[in-house]
Amino acid sequence: MPGADAGQSGATxxxxxxxxxESSDEPTGHIEAAPNGIFAAxxxxxxxxxxxxxxxxxxxxxxxxxxxxxxxxRGVALLAVAVTVMMIALAIGMRSNDAAIDNHLAAATATVLxxxxxxxxxEFVDITGTTIRPEGGVLYPGLLSVGQQFxxxxxxxxxxxxxxxxRTSSVGTVMITGTLVITYLVTxxxxxxxxxxxxxxxxxxxxxxxxxxxxx
Numbered sequence: 001m002p003g004a005d006a007g008q009s010g011a012t013x014x015x016x017x018x019x020x021x022e023s024s025d026e027p028t029g030h031i032e033a034a035p036n037g038i039f040a041a042x043x044x045x046x047x048x049x050x051x052x053x054x055x056x057x058x059x060x061x062x063x064x065x066x067x068x069x070x071x072x073x074r075g076v077a078l079l080a081v082a083v084t085v086m087m088i089a090l091a092i093g094m095r096s097n098d099a100a101i102d103n104h105l106a107a108a109t110a111t112v113l114x115x116x117x118x119x120x121x122x123e124f125v126d127i128t129g130t131t132i133r134p135e136g137g138v139l140y141p142g143l144l145s146v147g148q149q150f151x152x153x154x155x156x157x158x159x160x161x162x163x164x165x166x167r168t169s170s171v172g173t174v175m176i177t178g179t180l181v182i183t184y185l186v187t188x189x190x191x192x193x194x195x196x197x198x199x200x201x202x203x204x205x206x207x208x209x210x211x212x213x214x215x216x
Contacts, residue, residue, distance in 0.1 A: 076187050
């Protein structure tokens with residue numbers, strides 16, 4: 001009947017209006033603009049890499065005082081390395097001179113002309129009658145004094161290479177070992193103390209990507 005249909009349509013009209021109003025409150029899925037102008041949707045965390053974790057803080061540069069302590073440690077370490085290289089070179093040279101003398105051995109009586117901390121000057125006459133004054137002095141002089149005479153051993157191929165008779169590089173090895181021991185006993189504590197004050201590694205190497213630690 002026309003009247004009934006009209007009544008039914010009039011009854012359902014307010015319900016449809018309410019349903020439409022509720023549907024308008026549901027999210028439409030569109031992207032809203034953030035206040036800073038960056039478009040974001042859903043559960044954006046705001047981290048630059050999108051992992052949700054904030055960037056680690058940038059480490060502060062070490063102070064000049066700390067850098068100065070590290071350079072002091074480097075200087076002491078460099079001194080220890082230099083002394084070590086010198087002692088190794090000296091040991092090699094002594095053994096080379098001993099080999100040259102032993103392979104072409106001759107002996108003579110020598111006289112001490114001068115004594116200094118770095119050189120003991122001597123004079124002797126070789127088997128050819130030539131007076132020899134070794135430019136580098138005599139090897140392993142010990143406690144020789146000026147004017148003292150002693151037996152010297154030298155190489156007939158090169159009389160400039162001469163040593164006190166009966167002494168070899170083993171005498172020099174004791175001196176080299178003692179020098180190295182004293183060097184390390186002095187320098188190692190100094191290096192440790194300087195690095196302790198600097199709180200920095202000796203070499204100051206930077207870590208590559210993926211190591212996670214801050215650069216030093």
